[in-house]
Amino acid sequence: MTKxxxxxxxxxxxxxxxxxxxxxxxxELRLTGTKYGxxxxxxxxxxxxxxxxxxxxxQTPVGEAVGRSIVTIExxxxxxxxxxxxxxxxxxxxxxxxxxxxxxxxxxxSLLARSSQPSVEEIRAAMDGNLCRCGGYLRIIDAVQRASxxxxxxxxxxx
Amino acid sequence: xxxxxxxIPFDLLPPNERPYFDRFGNGLVVVLPPRQPDxxxxxxxxxxxxxxxxxxxxxxKARAFIGKVEVGQGTRTALSLLVAEExxxxxxxxxxxxxxxxxxxxxxxxxxxxxxxDAGEHLRLTGAATRTFLTELAAVRLSAAPTEVELxxxxxxxxDSGRSVRYGELVKGLRRxxxxxxxxxxxxxxxxxxxxxxxxxxxxxxxxxxxxRYTSDLHxxxxxxxxxxxxxxxxxxxxxxxxxxxxxxPGVTAIHEGDLVAVAAPDLRMxxxxxxxxxxxWEATPQPSEKEIVEYLRHHPxxxxxxxxxxxxxTGDVGAAFGSAxxxxxxxxxxxxxxxxxxxxxxxxASWEDGRLxxxxxxxxxxxxxxxxxxxxxxxxxxxxxxxxxxxSGFGGKHTSDLAVAAAxxxxxxxxxxxxxxxxxxxxxxxxxxxMAVVDIRSAAEQDGTLTAWEFHVLNAGASAARLPxxxxxxxxxxxxxxxxxxxxxxxxxxxxxxxxARESHLDEVAARVGADPVEYRLRHLADDRxxxxxxxxxxxxxxxxxxxxxxxxxxxxxxxxxxxxxRVATFAEVRVPEDxxxxxxxxxxxxxxxxxxxxxxxxxxxxxGTVMAMGGALFEAIHFENGxxxxxxxxxxRVPRFRDIPPxxxxxxxxxxxxxxxxxxxxxxxxxxxxxNAIYDATGKRLRSLPLTPDGTVP
Numbered sequence: 035m036t037k038x039x040x041x042x043x044x045x046x047x048x049x050x051x052x053x054x055x056x057x058x059x060x061x062e063l064r065l066t067g068t069k070y071g072x073x074x075x076x077x078x079x080x081x082x083x084x085x086x087x088x089x090x091x092x093q094t095p096v097g098e099a100v101g102r103s104i105v106t107i108e109x110x111x112x113x114x115x116x117x118x119x120x121x122x123x124x125x126x127x128x129x130x131x132x133x134x135x136x137x138x139x140x141x142x143x144s145l146l147a148r149s150s151q152p153s154v155e156e157i158r159a160a161m162d163g164n165l166c167r168c169g170g171y172l173r174i175i176d177a178v179q180r181a182s183x184x185x186x187x188x189x190x191x192x193x
Numbered sequence: 194x195x196x197x198x199x200x201i202p203f204d205l206l207p208p209n210e211r212p213y214f215d216r217f218g219n220g221l222v223v224v225l226p227p228r229q230p231d232x233x234x235x236x237x238x239x240x241x242x243x244x245x246x247x248x249x250x251x252x253x254k255a256r257a258f259i260g261k262v263e264v265g266q267g268t269r270t271a272l273s274l275l276v277a278e279e280x281x282x283x284x285x286x287x288x289x290x291x292x293x294x295x296x297x298x299x300x301x302x303x304x305x306x307x308x309x310x311d312a313g314e315h316l317r318l319t320g321a322a323t324r325t326f327l328t329e330l331a332a333v334r335l336s337a338a339p340t341e342v343e344l345x346x347x348x349x350x351x352x353d354s355g356r357s358v359r360y361g362e363l364v365k366g367l368r369r370x371x372x373x374x375x376x377x378x379x380x381x382x383x384x385x386x387x388x389x390x391x392x393x394x395x396x397x398x399x400x401x402x403x404x405x406r407y408t409s410d411l412h413x414x415x416x417x418x419x420x421x422x423x424x425x426x427x428x429x430x431x432x433x434x435x436x437x438x439x440x441x442x443p444g445v446t447a448i449h450e451g452d453l454v455a456v457a458a459p460d461l462r463m464x465x466x467x468x469x470x471x472x473x474x475w476e477a478t479p480q481p482s483e484k485e486i487v488e489y490l491r492h493h494p495x496x497x498x499x500x501x502x503x504x505x506x507x508t509g510d511v512g513a514a515f516g517s518a519x520x521x522x523x524x525x526x527x528x529x530x531x532x533x534x535x536x537x538x539x540x541x542x543a544s545w546e547d548g549r550l551x552x553x554x555x556x557x558x559x560x561x562x563x564x565x566x567x568x569x570x571x572x573x574x575x576x577x578x579x580x581x582x583x584x585x586s587g588f589g590g591k592h593t594s595d596l597a598v599a600a601a602x603x604x605x606x607x608x609x610x611x612x613x614x615x616x617x618x619x620x621x622x623x624x625x626x627x628x629m630a631v632v633d634i635r636s637a638a639e640q641d642g643t644l645t646a647w648e649f650h651v652l653n654a655g656a657s658a659a660r661l662p663x664x665x666x667x668x669x670x671x672x673x674x675x676x677x678x679x680x681x682x683x684x685x686x687x688x689x690x691x692x693x694x695a696r697e698s699h700l701d702e703v704a705a706r707v708g709a710d711p712v713e714y715r716l717r718h719l720a721d722d723r724x725x726x727x728x729x730x731x732x733x734x735x736x737x738x739x740x741x742x743x744x745x746x747x748x749x750x751x752x753x754x755x756x757x758x759x760x761r762v763a764t765f766a767e768v769r770v771p772e773d774x775x776x777x778x779x780x781x782x783x784x785x786x787x788x789x790x791x792x793x794x795x796x797x798x799x800x801x802x803g804t805v806m807a808m809g810g811a812l813f814e815a816i817h818f819e820n821g822x823x824x825x826x827x828x829x830x831x832r833v834p835r836f837r838d839i840p841p842x843x844x845x846x847x848x849x850x851x852x853x854x855x856x857x858x859x860x861x862x863x864x865x866x867x868x869x870x871n872a873i874y875d876a877t878g879k880r881l882r883s884l885p886l887t888p889d890g891t892v893p
């Protein structure tokens with residue numbers, strides 16, 4: 035057993051090289067906001083932040099996440115206060131079935147952390163590894179741009 | 194999440210014997226009964242449709258119940274808006290329960306773009322009747338004439354005295370059930386104040402916080418994880434199976450009942466291990482492969498059944514018209530088998546309690562699932578409850594109930610609840626596909642371009658949108674079902690996509706042959722004014738300039754129209770095909786009209802998303818198969834649209850408050866492929882007649 039730090043809380047989990055971070059998050063910690071979409075790193079539904087950078091949890095052995103800070107979709111809002119990217123997704127209506135949304139939001143948070151005002155081309159390139167079968171891509175681009183404005187308007191960087 | 198064993202599903206009890214008030218508290222209940230299928234065929238009663246019912250409680254809230262389900266198409270918010278509109282309530286005071294077979298009225302299923310015209314209309318009628326009963330109650334309470342009572346924001350007010358009463362007060366202590374009278378009058382769309390306005394999705398917050406629980410997220414204490422053993426190739430039959438090695442694993446249950454071989458284990462990894470430990474022998478029979486599929490389908494016609502019915506439409510004398518025609522053309526168009534590939538794979542959770550079974554299932558047909566599960570397990574339908582949790586999209590792909598039956602059998606054998614979630618590979622190989630289509634068209638025209646004859650034969654895909662929206666004196670239209678070697682069934686706009694692609698491509702070919710501009714040529718023949726309006730609107734917005742012949746300049750523009758499920762669509766596409774032949778879709782403009790718009794925010798989203806989905810099937814999506822094996826069952830080998838593929842898409846919604854609201858989830862897809870094919874022709878002079886148009890990204 036070892037400690038895994040998720041959304042600011044330490045969890046004791048068995049360390050097994052075969053277990054993916056996705057498996058541990060969903061099946062052991064029951065943090066089901068992170069989704070299984072393909073298991074081969076092609077769809078981005080399982081993205082989580084590891085030390086602030088979006089990674090595909092299905093491709094990440096849990097051992098690699100030990101000693102690092104993991105943030106899942108459940109850890110973004112501060113109580114009732116949505117993260118600017120979450121707020122922007124609500125305002126832009128940037129989801130249909132919502133199944134890809136967690137991964138999209140995590141990818142957007144990661145992008146905005148390194149580029150606070152991304153161009154449409156940057157957004158497309160940075161998020162190309164995230165699939166939305168409902169085809170909501172244009173709304174999602176809109177949401178990321180809104181989030182960029184929300185963050186800069188609030189005077190702070192996106193965490 | 195547990196079901197009480199004494200419960201009898203509401204739809205199996207007469208409307209006035211249902212325990213509404215024990216379940217939801219005192220109040221007023223208004224019921225619109227469904228029309229169940231008539232075994233003797235759709236007689237005088239008309240086609241079956243679902244019902245609706247509404248409970249107004251002492252808390253002042255309206256609880257509405259409908260048998261349709263939400264799988265991401267946005268109907269929960271749209272339907273809630275209609276209830277809010279009729280009851281003069283804020284959206285936050287409406288709770289809509291969908292697709293729970295214990296509580297909801299019977300419904301055929303969520304397909305065919307029927308949620309707005311059926312469920313929407315039924316909720317409007319039920320809401321209008323509820324409003325009338327509330328008004329009458331308020332008139333008595335306020336000592337006013339009903340005509341002097343005004344309802345707004347959950348309060349009834351007497352105009353003359355100015356006295357008012359909240360709905361919750363009005364129904365205090367009441368346990369009254371009413372049926373919707375035949376003269377119920379919904380508020381006309383021209384007077385809407387809530388519906389028809391932009392609105393936020395009612396579930397937005399739970400989605401963006403990761404708190405929405407889909408079927409694949411559900412967990413019950415003691416729950417096991419199930420896996421089903423599937424044949425290695427289509428059509429393979431199980432000869433024998435040895436369960437012993439799987440059963441020897443700790444905590445594993447393995448079953449072989451009829452055709453079903455399945456395992457359940459305490460965790461998912463053990464379930465996979467147990468599946469691997471099964472020793473099965475299969476007998477495969479040779480199956481046709483992709484390269485010979487067109488000929489195979491041509492030589493294996495079958496009798497139609499269900500919605501694959503044969504259709505035959507004939508007017509005039511086609512044979513004679515072809516004999517004398519100065520211009521004639523004959524071409525064949527095909528579309529590939531494609532996958533729904535919903536982001537959430539098929540998922541189910543089954544749990545038994547005192548002989549009663551509850552199944553949480555991502556399905557588009559909960560009542561059909563109840564029937565399938567109760568038949569398979571020899572249970573009374575009363576003892577099965579299907580609940581449809583939020584579902585990670587369907588696109589017509591979540592109609593079957595086999596997985597529910599498997600989970601129920603596993604749960605029974607194991608004595609624990611069992612959840613089964615498809616892997617992505619299972620989703621690709623064990624679901625079913627959009628049917629492949631082979632469409633033969635033969636047309637004839639006068640020298641001036643006037644179409645005189647149209648012969649249209651669609652094989653395997655179905656008849657939707659096969660009928661001509663154009664005026665042609667002599668027509669012969671047939672639909673011939675075929676013996677598909679791959680499992681195939683419903684898909685978002687399935688046959689309409691194929692038939693519309695074929696027709697709108699062919700029409701462009703005839704226009705080019707007679708030297709007519711594609712827009713002018715369509716307008717000249719269109720028999721539907723509404724569709725002509727949509728076409729004109731799109732052509733104008735796109736800045737269409739007449740082109741009687743392809744420019745073949747490497748840059749091209751194409752247009753196509755479609756009329757299906759009472760919706761009208763026109764799509765314009767602009768493409769670039771540089772010297773390396775790599776296709777770029779530069780811009781899309783699409784116009785859509787589906788009567789009175791209920792939820793414009795969502796409709797726009799549906800049209801945009803539908804356009805993106807249609808681009809996948811138009812450009813690169815195709816299932817590859819050989820001798821019963823699916824060769825590309827993963828997202829790395831089955832390409833779906835990504836961010837980089839999406840051009841600017843301009844959506845024009847034409848609102849018609851004077852016309853009934855129709856669905857918007859399917860028809861916006863059907864003009865995309867032909868618009869792109871026509872644009873490629875304009876850019877290169879090359880006519881592509883098979884979908885996908887550019888499997889490797891380049892124009893051949």
